Amino acid sequence: MRRREFLGVLGGAAAPSMLWPLAARAQAQSWPAKPVKIVVAFAPGGAADLFARMLSAEMSKTFKQQFYVENIAGSAGAVGSGQVARTPGDGYTLLIGGAGPMLTSPAINPNVGYDTLRDFTHIAMFAGDGYVLIAKQGAELKTFDDVKRLGGQKALTTGSPGGGSLGHLIIEQIKRKTGIQLQHVPFRSAGESMTAVLGGHVDLAIQTFSSAGEQVRGGLVSGLAVTSAERVPAFKDSPTFTELGLSDIGGVAWFWLAAPANLPADIAGKLNGEVRRIVKLPETRKRFENDALVTMDVDAATLTAFIAKEVATWGALAKDIGLRVQ
Numbered sequence: 001m002r003r004r005e006f007l008g009v010l011g012g013a014a015a016p017s018m019l020w021p022l023a024a025r026a027q028a029q030s031w032p033a034k035p036v037k038i039v040v041a042f043a044p045g046g047a048a049d050l051f052a053r054m055l056s057a058e059m060s061k062t063f064k065q066q067f068y069v070e071n072i073a074g075s076a077g078a079v080g081s082g083q084v085a086r087t088p089g090d091g092y093t094l095l096i097g098g099a100g101p102m103l104t105s106p107a108i109n110p111n112v113g114y115d116t117l118r119d120f121t122h123i124a125m126f127a128g129d130g131y132v133l134i135a136k137q138g139a140e141l142k143t144f145d146d147v148k149r150l151g152g153q154k155a156l157t158t159g160s161p162g163g164g165s166l167g168h169l170i171i172e173q174i175k176r177k178t179g180i181q182l183q184h185v186p187f188r189s190a191g192e193s194m195t196a197v198l199g200g201h202v203d204l205a206i207q208t209f210s211s212a213g214e215q216v217r218g219g220l221v222s223g224l225a226v227t228s229a230e231r232v233p234a235f236k237d238s239p240t241f242t243e244l245g246l247s248d249i250g251g252v253a254w255f256w257l258a259a260p261a262n263l264p265a266d267i268a269g270k271l272n273g274e275v276r277r278i279v280k281l282p283e284t285r286k287r288f289e290n291d292a293l294v295t296m297d298v299d300a301a302t303l304t305a306f307i308a309k310e311v312a313t314w315g316a317l318a319k320d321i322g323l324r325v326q
Contacts, residue, residue: 031091031267035066038094038257041080041101043073047210048096051126051255055096058278063270076162077101078112085114089121089262094271097122097258099166102307107315108164108325116311121263122304124275125296127288128252129208130228131170132235134221136197141204144224144244151180158182159193159205164325167206169314170227170251172321177249197221208253209234209292227251234292252294254310256303272300 036059040052049071056067072080081101087093102116114120135141141150150156160167163186175182185202187193190211197205198220213234215221223238227250231240241249257275259268278284279295288295296303318324 031264031270032063032065034092035068036063036092036094038067038069038096039080039084040069040071040096041073041077041084041098042071044071047127047129047208047253048077048098048255052096054284055126055257055275055278058281059271059274062274062277076105076164078105078109078114081105082113084258084260085119087260089260089264091259091263091267091271093260094123095120095258096126097254097256097307099253099255099310102258103254103310103314104164104166104169104318106311107318108323110324117304117308119261121259121261121268121300122307123257123259123263123268123300124272125254125256125298125303125306126275126279128254128294128296129210130226130232130252130292130294131167131206131208132212132216132223132226132238133174133204133206134197134212134216134223135204136200137219137222139200139203139222141224142222144239147204147224148178148180151178151182155181155183156203157185157201159185159187159196159202161190161193161207162186162188164318164323166251166253166314167208169317169323170206170249172317172323173249173251174246176321177246194221213291228292228294232292234290254307256307268300 038052038056040049042048052069056069059067072083077098077100081095084093084095106112106116141147147156158171160171162168168184168186171182171184174180187196190207193205194207194211194215196202212221216223216235223235225241225244226232226235226238228240229242257271276297
């Protein structure tokens with residue numbers, strides 16, 4: 001075989017593998033060429049659903065293609081998250097990542113079916129919702145000092161949005177760092193937990209800022225301590241745990257945009273820039289301020305490193321207290 005013919009055969013054999021990167025780049029450049037689905041792993045009406053719809057409306061305008069929300073609820077967010085993890089990373093299926101399904105569920109459930117760091121591309125942070133320890137207004141528990149005093153004498157019933165939730169783990173943090181007796185009472189939602197506090201069925205509850213803000217502003221419950229690093233205007237009378245000498249107690253319910261693993265870098269970059277733009281819009285900032293939400297203006301690599309740290313932190317606590325859900 002002549003040299004030119006040989007090189008032609010060799011080039012033809014190598015062509016398919018050489019074309020894959022070119023095809024991926026072409027796909028990223030033409031994206032989105034069809035509607036894009038944003039999966040919310042919870043029922044409609046919650047924070048993740050609200051954030052997804054805010055993103056979908058803005059992205060539809062920016063990318064001149066329909067972005068729509070699909071709710072796939074079940075197992076504290078694990079069902080929807082697992083479905084996304086098994087979807088091709090082509091940019092047409094996205095996910096609102098959250099602390100429950102991404103940080104705590106894998107830590108307490110060995111059969112959750114996905115790995116937060118291996119099976120997803122983490123794109124951009126949207127919002128973070130801090131936690132506040134609350135008691136019914138007018139009850140015997142008016143300050144955190146009251147919690148320490150009474151909790152040293154008897155177990156105080158303390159509600160959370162569910163067993164294994166981030167709120168549950170924060171309750172465990174408080175117990176371990178202070179020695180206060182807190183009896184965890186899991187509910188199916190933040191709403192049920194709040195109803196139990198207002199009805200006097202539990203002594204305390206751990207709630208996110210957004211779920212407790214209206215009741216605190218209305219004088220129905222008292223915010224005894226917040227997990228944020230600094231006081232927030234919406235809870236100006238509530239001290240931080242750091243102020244109370246408990247700087248190692250904290251926790252934020254983070255929500256971010258994610259996708260299946262192996263999302264092309266070009267698509268991830270476009271989405272990262274768009275989320276960061278949306279977060280800076282005046283209407284978004286006003287809503288965040290009203291609900292005491294925070295965010296992070298970071299690239300995908302920095303976000304992924306942060307999530308890895310959160311996975312390690314909450315995973316270690318879950319293991320340390322022997323928390324397992326089968």
